[in-house]
Amino acid sequence: MNPPRPRPRLDQENTAFWTGGAQGHLNIVKCGDCGQYTHPPRLICRHCQSENIAPDAVAGTGVIDTFTINHQPWAKGLEVPFVIARVALDGVAGVYLTTNIVNCPVDAVAFGDAVKVVFEEQDGVFYPLFEKVA
Amino acid sequence: MASKEAYITGVGQSEVGVRLPRHPLLLTLDAAKEAIAEAGLTFDQIDGVFSFPGKSHGYLAFSPVGTDEIIEALGIKSKWQMGGLEQPAQLSAIGMAAWAVKQGICRHVLCFRTVYEAGGMADPAQYMPARSETVSGASQWTSPFWATSAACWTAQYAARHVHKYGLTRQQLGQIAVNGSKNAMLNPRARAITKEELTLDKYMDARMISTPLCLYDCDRFSDASTVIIVSAGDALDEIKCEPIRIAAMSGSVDRYSWDQVEWPAAYDAGRDLWTRTDYTPADVDTAQFYDGFAFLPITWLEGLGFCEKGEGGQFIEGGTRIARDGQLPLNTAGGQLGAGRLHGFGFAHEAVTQLRGQAGERQIAGDPRVAVATSGGGPLAAALLLTKD
Ligand SMILES: [Zn+2]
Numbered sequence: 001m002n003p004p005r006p007r008p009r010l011d012q013e014n015t016a017f018w019t020g021g022a023q024g025h026l027n028i029v030k031c032g033d034c035g036q037y038t039h040p041p042r043l044i045c046r047h048c049q050s051e052n053i054a055p056d057a058v059a060g061t062g063v064i065d066t067f068t069i070n071h072q073p074w075a076k077g078l079e080v081p082f083v084i085a086r087v088a089l090d091g092v093a094g095v096y097l098t099t100n101i102v103n104c105p106v107d108a109v110a111f112g113d114a115v116k117v118v119f120e121e122q123d124g125v126f127y128p129l130f131e132k133v134a
Numbered sequence: 135m136a137s138k139e140a141y142i143t144g145v146g147q148s149e150v151g152v153r154l155p156r157h158p159l160l161l162t163l164d165a166a167k168e169a170i171a172e173a174g175l176t177f178d179q180i181d182g183v184f185s186f187p188g189k190s191h192g193y194l195a196f197s198p199v200g201t202d203e204i205i206e207a208l209g210i211k212s213k214w215q216m217g218g219l220e221q222p223a224q225l226s227a228i229g230m231a232a233w234a235v236k237q238g239i240c241r242h243v244l245c246f247r248t249v250y251e252a253g254g255m256a257d258p259a260q261y262m263p264a265r266s267e268t269v270s271g272a273s274q275w276t277s278p279f280w281a282t283s284a285a286c287w288t289a290q291y292a293a294r295h296v297h298k299y300g301l302t303r304q305q306l307g308q309i310a311v312n313g314s315k316n317a318m319l320n321p322r323a324r325a326i327t328k329e330e331l332t333l334d335k336y337m338d339a340r341m342i343s344t345p346l347c348l349y350d351c352d353r354f355s356d357a358s359t360v361i362i363v364s365a366g367d368a369l370d371e372i373k374c375e376p377i378r379i380a381a382m383s384g385s386v387d388r389y390s391w392d393q394v395e396w397p398a399a400y401d402a403g404r405d406l407w408t409r410t411d412y413t414p415a416d417v418d419t420a421q422f423y424d425g426f427a428f429l430p431i432t433w434l435e436g437l438g439f440c441e442k443g444e445g446g447q448f449i450e451g452g453t454r455i456a457r458d459g460q461l462p463l464n465t466a467g468g469q470l471g472a473g474r475l476h477g478f479g480f481a482h483e484a485v486t487q488l489r490g491q492a493g494e495r496q497i498a499g500d501p502r503v504a505v506a507t508s509g510g511g512p513l514a515a516a517l518l519l520t521k522d
Pocket residue numbers: 031032033034035036045046047048049050
């Protein structure tokens with residue numbers, strides 16, 4: 001049994017991201033003026049500094065840009081090994097998520113693998129994890 | 135014109151240890167006294183105190199001593215103090231001091247970096263951060279996925295290098311093996327490296343986060359390193375061989391390791407050569423930040439000692455980076471061999487080599503040009519140091 005995941009402190013900028021999973025949404029901040037995305041979420045668009053921004057439910061699919069098989073238990077009781085990956089989101093240019101690749105053996109993960117989001121809920125926070133697309 | 139130049143004059147270092155009983159302020163004092171004595175100065179001639187970062191109140195073991203405490207403890211009348219985490223990276227404290235003396239704001243700046251991360255483990259109540267219920271800031275994007283250490287972040291850059299360019303563990307291992315070999319000849323590294331690391335032992339080591347194994351990660355230590363930066367028009371006050379800060383560069387990207395395409399070492403590396411007539415071919419020794427063994431590869435490539443992607447081939451077999459090789463690397467052992475001095479150890483060693491004072495580990499051939507770097511991920515700073 002793994003220890004609980006570290007819990008993000010919810011605030012104005014990040015709540016839509018960490019709770020969107022309740023509706024099955026992976027929310028990334030999108031600009032209403034230039035159409036580009038900002039992640040981590042901020043109060044303005046990082047491309048044109050517009051304040052006309054809002055969380056946008058993106059497809060929730062992507063590819064593994066890079067990954068590491070982690071063997072070090074960073075917390076007491078943490079089961080290893082597990083995969084930490086950087087996922088490049090489809091349709092969201094320039095946005096990457098650090099996440100875990102789940103529901104497959106660690107040695108089944110490869111660069112360029114197509115993945116899709118699955119949410120793991122813990123006390124109202126919905127952690128976006130990814131699994132391989134069959 | 136020499137008066138507008140900046141020089142490293144005194145360098146000093148405390149004992150380097152693991153769980154030293156000596157208070158970090160006193161370790162800083164040890165290093166400061168050595169540096170001041172070497173420069174031939176007295177504390178009342180110091181008029182600036184710089185560090186990277188300032189005192190870290192949450193995680194005291196990481197940075198236990200503030201610039202204000204040094205001003206207080208040493209009775210310094212300071213014109214300027216600077217200790218921000220917002221600087222490009224560790225060595226930028228020295229770079230900023232160079233800037234301050236070039237501008238005529240200060241004449242002799244005491245730069246220091248004190249770490250107490252091994253000792254802090256022994257006294258967590260006083261030195262380690264209180265356990266927090268929640269994560270915020272940059273760590274909220276990594277810690278929830280147990281990417282809680284910079285090892286996991288660096289590993290992802292390293293893994294991409296393995297995938298894209300074919301970096302092998304045997305190649306990567308040369309950084310740690312070379313560091314250990316050099317550390318064996320560094321009296322200050324004795325608490326960290328007691329026996330030479332072989333490539334076989336490296337290959338057998340347990341993984342931390344692929345492709346980084348145990349020996350790819352530097353070791354917590356307790357130590358202080360002090361570097362005195364002096365103005366060109368104040369050199370008549372010093373009694374040691376001045377080493378010129380011929381160029382400096384830095385790079386600060388978004389503090390989101392996972393949103394950064396390439397480590398900042400590539401930008402800082404390229405920029406360094408736009409500020410000098412020297413070229414990589416002139417460099418006699420390189421002291422590259424090796425908090426993780428992969429980072430020197432980013433500096434080798436970023437500074438143009440080889441093409442992007444060819445760092446693995448550059449260090450293949452270890453002969454090129456050995457003390458008698460084409461580019462002697464981390465001659466004091468680096469952080470892998472001599473402890474996590476957090477960047478300042480590289481400037482200290484560069485000056486020591488250029489002065490021919492490195493004892494048994496001294497490289498041959500009267501080195502005149504050295505490069506020292508610091509940082510990983512989105513932070514980077516580099517210094518070009520010359521004897522001229
Ligand atoms: Zn915009």
